[in-house]
Amino acid sequence: MKPTECSFLFWPMSIAAPPRTQYEAVIGLETHCQLSTATKIFCGCPTTFGAPANSQTCPICLGMPGVLPVLNATVLEYAVKAALALNCQIAPHSKFDRKQYFYPDLPKNYQISQYDLPIAQQGWLEIELVDEQGQSSRKRITIERLHMEEDAGKLVHAGADRLAGSDYSLVDYNRAGVPLCEIVSGPDMRSGVEAAEYAQELRRILRYLGVCDGNMQEGSLRCDVNISVRPVGSPVFGTKVEIKNMNSFSAIQRAIDYEIERQTQALEAGERIRQETRLWEEGSQRTISMRSKEGSSDYRYFPEPDLPPIELTPAQIDHWREELPQLPAQKRHHYEEVLGLSAYDARVLTDERPAAEYFEATVAAGADPKQASNWISGDITAYLKAHKLDIQALPLRPAGLAELLGLIQAGTISGKIAKELLPELLSQGGSPLALVEAKGLTQLSDPAALEAIIDELMVAHPRELEQYRAGKNKLFGFFVGQVMKKTGGRADPRLTNDLLKAKLEG
Ligand SMILES: [Zn+2]
Known part of the structure; x- marks a missing residue:
């Protein structure tokens, strides 16, 4: 747009200059x-x-x-x-x-x-x-x-x-x-x-x-x-x-x-x-x-x-159309609108077709979509990058990942134990449940056994107990840590929290 050369003549000084062209x-x-x-x-x-x-x-x-x-x-x-x-x-x-x-x-x-x-x-x-x-x-x-x-x-x-x-x-x-x-x-x-x-x-x-x-x-x-x-x-x-x-x-x-x-x-x-x-x-x-x-x-x-x-016949074009895979945009829409993932997660997962298909197979095997998305975009992608591997060649197959996530969901193992098992599962594959059983890593969720451990800890750390009861709430984390240490990380986190609260408050 050409600025009007004479516009200033009619522009009263009190009004600002005409807006800058965008x-x-x-x-x-x-x-x-x-x-x-x-x-x-x-x-x-x-x-x-x-x-x-x-x-x-x-x-x-x-x-x-x-x-x-x-x-x-x-x-x-x-x-x-x-x-x-x-x-x-x-x-x-x-x-x-x-x-x-x-x-x-x-x-x-x-x-x-x-x-x-x-x-x-x-x-x-x-x-x-x-x-x-x-x-x-x-x-x-x-x-x-x-x-x-x-x-x-x-x-x-x-x-x-x-x-x-x-x-x-x-x-x-x-x-x-x-x-x-x-x-x-x-x-x-x-x-x-x-x-x-x-x-x-x-x-x-x-x-x-x-x-x-x-x-x-x-x-x-x-x-x-x-x-x-x-x-x-x-x-x-x-x-x-x-x-x-x-x-x-x-x-x-x-x-x-x-x-x-x-x-x-x-x-x-x-x-x-x-x-x-x-x-x-x-x-x-x-x-x-x-x-x-x-x-x-x-x-x-x-x-x-x-x-x-x-010269192309409609039949030939239709035949090729039928051979098209589901495309990234269709997958993104499905992940966001049906599976409830965020736009960001959907984008990351659909960037490469093999990762998207691995994710879909994991969900089809019963995994929660959000959990599957987190694990695939996080630990699994990092492992693939570090080892220069394609997801198709990963020994842990979608059914195995779904089984692992199912064990966390059911409270059989904690998320922390699952992360510890992951490197072995990623490199060897196999059944996560069999591995958990072979290593004796099932989550400790027997209240009586946990109470006994907490009792022992309270006796072993009287100073911390006294400070906690005097209002130093931060020490709650110290006791959680002690329970986890004692159980090798196997204690059910939620149950541990509930029992500790009740016991520490006396
Ligand atoms: Zn040639």
Whole structure:
């Protein structure tokens, strides 16, 4: 909004200056996800990460003349499943196009992608934000389109010493032809937190489906951010800036927050925002200009003549839809609304599908959901991290955990004893009840036996007893501790409390 230059003439001095313009950010993400197929999108070369340079290539992915690409059927299946999980409309007729540009990592001088008829459009995903008070809010982010394409190779800048004549780059075509699906969100996000949560939810969904491993360090999931800032309430978008080079969710969040601040300050100073591509610099925690971008490049797209159009029947789409697993958002809703977990706990448990399934199996075996959630998110997760184990490989199975929690609930053992038994159960598995019996650890809940112990203690600690009776209430804990010491932690805590109270007060 242009400030009205003459407004001060009519502004009486006693009234404050007009309110400062409030700005809001408009953010959209373009995400490239590598589909986890064993072979490339148009040839039979393997897609293994980290193989020796150019060892996974053939005439097709090297773009030799006269070769013909053939679409990998699993790529189509994975792309459609991802699109269905994102609530997209699947196109019954779709096609590939050539996107033409020159770059040394692109052997054909064009990339096979999808242009005007992508495989899917018009979907959405739901993000859930939990604030510091534990309050959660849900928001739908639209998905504009999802399409399939091939990846390019990788340039390795081997030398940069121009004077010594070692200024050259090497190219590795192992990645050329690796299948990607590009997912474009609507401009629906307003903050770094929302964008980071969108990217995380997208990764979760793809991992639940098993169509992408979501490894950002290896480049399996790459996010580009489009961001502009405008006065709140303005119907038009500001000039957008693209940010690249973020390889973690926190980097996405910080880069966006930095950029919102930078653009807002520029607008407030009356500057014009340049349309450009900026890079996130992790070291200095800022974005820097990479190149200006006036208008969009002309890639001279045209339909790929070597690949037939893609025709999908409703029966095929339905079949893939039926194979979809329950997705993270559905699980979160169920955990919160049916099982009574907090939004925070539901989020932690559903982050990875195997942990969610372990939790559900524990509850199905009779465990209390809240208890199961605490144990899985707490001690069990810590154990898995310390031992670099997957929950699927954990010797303590869900039925065993349910049995252990049942023993606490029934008063057979205390929570403290259960924690002591846990390392052995986690590493060996087996029946918690059998272990408790073998070690003679069942809880002491015979009032007569506990009373006898308390009597002994009162005789052994007359000074403490006298002080307690004189009003030093803190000493109650001392007696509880003595009972626990005497019984090896097996005394029923509630019964101990009741009996001690009665006895100490005389
Ligand atoms: Zn190949």
